Amino acid sequence: MSQADLTIGHPTGQTLGPAFAIPTKKLAMWLFIIADTMTFAACLVAYGFLRNGTPDWPRPFHSITNVAIMTFILLTSSLTMLIGLRSARAGDKAAAFRWTMITAALGIVFAFLHIREWMGLIDEGMTMFKNPWGTGLFGASFFSITGLHLTHVTGGVIALLVVGVRYKGGRYNADDIEVLGLYWHFVDLVWMFVVPLVYLLNLTH
């Protein structure tokens, strides 16, 4: 994005920057992230409310292995996203494309592990409305929160593929990678709250 795009001409010869002196696309992504934070926060607060107020809340998770691997993959994908952005800023198009695709691949692995975990729980008899361990509210809240997060991951992977390919083709630039990176880090950030609240607090001891 050129400096001309960032500033608005003024009759006095001075220039006026955009709101908060950051580019419009980036500001739009930040506003989306703030709004989405409220969505996830509302879901997690509602979940906490239900968990706190329900005596027979189930603790179905026996192992942390799967969720630990998923956390490691998502955190690592944030690092690869950063490396991709640095490559794009440095003008190394091939490396930026490669790291963006690696990030997308890690997102796909995360989604695969997530769905595999869902299938395991469904095989044990858990649905949206009932489960063998306690209140049926658990299934509804678990699938809603993790499903919302998985939807974000899936959307992020699609966006990574599209932006990566178009960046390679010259239609997008490093700024677009940066804006997408903000979204991807946000998805990672949300997971940091989902793991302790939804998984770790419901471990079988």
Add this chain to the structure above:
Amino acid sequence: MTTAEDHKSDGIGKDLIVYVCLLALAGLQFVIAYQNIDASQMFTRMLAVACIEAGLAVLFFMHLWTEKRAFLLFVVIFTVGVLLGMQYGWTDSFRMVTGTPFAK
């Protein structure tokens, strides 16, 4: 968007340090999960660690630290304000269990 100087001044080393810190903090949450403490203490400790993780991710991975101070303050104050506003109803969740204050 972010200036070239910003990216030159902080290399990949800082990103790696933040990444390792995030991994360590995530690991700490798993350690807390196996501590022999009651659920409320566990919840408080895990939430505190998650907030530190989120802070690191927002400030360094999402580069909020290098944005204009006015924007940083806007994001932090607005987000924290709304999140705190969501906490007003927690006492009701206890009422679901105890039946007070409305049950006789």
